[in-house]
Amino acid sequence: MTVETRIDGDNVIATVCGEIDGKTAPQVQTELLAALQEGKRLLLDMRGVTFLSSAGLRMLLLLYRQIAARKGKVVLVGVSEEIRDTMSMTGFINFFILADTLEAGLSALS
Amino acid sequence: MISLCLPATLDSLDELGKYIMAATTEAGLDTKPAYGLRLAVDEIATNIITHGYEEAERAGDIAVSSELTDSSLTIVLEDTGIPFDPLSRTLPGEEELNMPLEERDIGGLGIFLVLKGVDNFSYEFSEGKNRNIFVMNRSGRG
Numbered sequence: 001m002t003v004e005t006r007i008d009g010d011n012v013i014a015t016v017c018g019e020i021d022g023k024t025a026p027q028v029q030t031e032l033l034a035a036l037q038e039g040k041r042l043l044l045d046m047r048g049v050t051f052l053s054s055a056g057l058r059m060l061l062l063l064y065r066q067i068a069a070r071k072g073k074v075v076l077v078g079v080s081e082e083i084r085d086t087m088s089m090t091g092f093i094n095f096f097i098l099a100d101t102l103e104a105g106l107s108a109l110s
Numbered sequence: 111m112i113s114l115c116l117p118a119t120l121d122s123l124d125e126l127g128k129y130i131m132a133a134t135t136e137a138g139l140d141t142k143p144a145y146g147l148r149l150a151v152d153e154i155a156t157n158i159i160t161h162g163y164e165e166a167e168r169a170g171d172i173a174v175s176s177e178l179t180d181s182s183l184t185i186v187l188e189d190t191g192i193p194f195d196p197l198s199r200t201l202p203g204e205e206e207l208n209m210p211l212e213e214r215d216i217g218g219l220g221i222f223l224v225l226k227g228v229d230n231f232s233y234e235f236s237e238g239k240n241r242n243i244f245v246m247n248r249s250g251r252g
Contacts, residue, residue, distance in 0.1 A: 019127070022156035023120035051127065051145075053152050054220040064211050082145040089226055090219055091207040 003028050005035040011109055012039045017048030020056035029059045033066065040072030043105050047078030057092060064095055073097070077105035111136060113175035118163040118189060126155055126174060130185065133176040137183035137248055146227030147246050151185055153220035154196060154242045162191025162240065181249065182229075187242040193235045196221050196242065 001018030012035045016028055036042060042063065067074050075097045079087070087093040099105035114129050116122035130151050134144035155172060163170055173188040199221045206214070224231055230245040 019124070021120075021123050021127075021152055022160065023123050051148070051152075053149060053156065054216075054223055055156065057219060058216050061211055061214065061216055068212060082142060085142070086149065086223065089207075090222070091209070092211070095211045 001027070003031045005031060007035065007038045010039045011041045011043060012036055013043045013045070015045040015048070019051035020049060020059065021051065021053045022055040025053075025055035025059045028056075029062060032059075032063060036063070036066060040067060040070040041074075041109050042067060042072065043075045043077060043102075043109050045077045045102060045105070046080075046083070049083065050080065052083045052086060057086070057090060060092065060096070073109060075099055075105045075108045077102055111176045111178070113173060115171050115173045118159050118170050118172050118191065120156070120159055122159070122172065123152060123155060126172070127152060129174055129176075133178075133183060133185065134246075137178055137246070139183065139246060139248070143246055147183075147185065147244060150224040150227035150231065150244055151187065153224050154187060154244075157194070157196065157220060158187065158189050158191050158240070158242075162189060162194055166192050168192070181247065183246045183248060185244040187240075187244075189240050190238055191240065193240055195233045195235070196224065197231075197233055201225070 001024040003016050005014045014032055020028055064074055077099050079098055097108050099108050111133050116125060127148055130148045134147060158172060168191055170190050175186050177184045199218050201222050202218050228244045229247045232243045234241045
């Protein structure tokens with residue numbers, strides 16, 4: 001599991017690869033929250049994320065709350081069909097902007 | 111498939127996931143049901159490790175085994191952590207699932223995903239062991 005973040009003005013561009021589970025979610029969360037000190041709009045590139053458990057949902061919930069409180073925005077890019085299913089059945093999907101490509105994600109962010 | 115005994119730590123989730131995916135491949139499950147089963151097993155194993163062992167300051171193992179028949183794939187997790195019946199947990203209802211994320215209580219989502227992900231889930235406790243049993247039908251799904 002890897003997390004890379006870069007700051008571009010008010011935007012935080014983060015790329016996560018691997019599996020987000022009870023083991024890795026706290027690490028992803030720490031890194032993303034640290035990066036969000038620098039900006040309030042988050043693009044989370046999830047094209048390389050192959051698995052997301054409820055620990056990952058908890059992480060998304062926390063990020064969403066942090067960003068919503070600061071009137072920011074969250075865009076998720078390249079969420080797999082299986083993870084979309086998980087987000088749909090738990091009612092999470094309606095609260096996030098989803099984009100298929102990085103380009104579409106960046107334009108949704110601005 | 112041969113059964114596997116893993117230390118009850120979060121580091122084991124990775125290997126457990128690989129075991130489940132190998133079992134689903136052998137059973138010829140489609141991608142979505144395979145993912146649903148893997149997610150279900152991961153959720154229960156995470157609960158066992160964090161609540162059944164770590165918070166209780168116990169150490170131990172989780173044993174995972176699988177049984178394949180013509181009609182189904184069954185995965186069994188066995189542990190000696192604190193007895194806990196996941197089915198005793200109150201599940202989030204429709205109203206809860208439609209609440210704004212700002213107001214949501216996230217508890218119970220894991221078990222909800224377990225029940226959504228498998229064709230049958232059951233729990234039993236006997237001779238000091240928790241047994242969580244996951245069943246996937248091999249035909250006639252969706």
